[in-house]
Amino acid sequence: MTTLEIRDLHVSVGTTQILNGITLTIKSGEVHAVMGPNGAGKSTLSAAIMGKPGYTVTSGSILLDGKDVLAMPTWKRAVAGLHLVMQYPTEVPGVKLSEVLSEALTARNSSLPNLNKTINEEATRISFDTELVNRAVNVDFSGGEKKRNETLQLAVLKPKIAILDELDSGLDIDALRDCAKRVEDATNEDQLGALVITHYSRLFEELKPDFVHILAKGRIVKSGGPELADELERDGYAAYAEVAK
Ligand code: ADP
Ligand code: MG
DSSP states (O other), X not given: OOEEEEEEEEEEETTEEEEEEEEEEEETTOXXXXXXOTTSSHHHHHHHHHTOTTEEEEEEEEXXXXXXXXXXXXXXXXXXXXXXXXXXXXXXXXXXXXHHHHHHHHHTTOOOTTHHHHHHHHHHHTTOOTTGGGSEETTTOOHHHHHHHHHHHHHHHOOSEEEEEOTTTTOOHHHHHHHHHHHHHHHHHSOOEEEEEESOGGGGGTSXXXXXXXXXXXXXXXXXXXXXXXHHHHHOSHHHHHHHO
């Protein structure tokens, strides 16, 4: 059982405070959705958890099984079991997926006896063209291909806690279904814990949230069960934007 505990997290970019005290605990097998309007601070939360340069934690803590995540460089956070699926996946010219994954496994003191076979099996599982696996990571991929590629990395590396920053942005319905289903399977098969950032509840058709949190103006203004996502779909965010003022 793994626990990611975010306590009273305050984050600034430059002189601007973006997150004003986020408290959230995610355990193995749980899916926590974080929903909120543009500019609420959702990507800032994911950046702070992974240690993206430029995002300064001014107070609060992030603990992974009691270990101080904020004291670790990004690569150690990944080795410790945190994994970010980026809103806008990075293109990496000249580097193949198998090389990325093999290095990542080595950093974990791990290896897969037949990595290429595993990659191909996982690619097939999410309908990702196995030809693309042999090209440079994400270079000239479509939006859907990039997110399938990111999901494949998650499936092979089997992190303890995954942060999905708008998995649903830039992909078509088929890709969304395949990627969301794969993550849902990981929460059941490998007890993956997931922090799922999104605007839209359509992602939840395949990836079922246990908890839904509404983030507005850098604060969690309401938490509830899946019914909260339905309420947002119906009524929008306007009511919560007021609460956060
Ligand atoms: P969301 O993902 O919820 O749409 P973000 O976390 O990306 O929101 O952004 C929250 C606020 O922080 C926005 O006002 C955005 O302009 C600001 N912000 C985020 N990252 C940066 C950055 N690197 N430099 C300047 N402002 C930033
Ligand atoms: Mg964002």
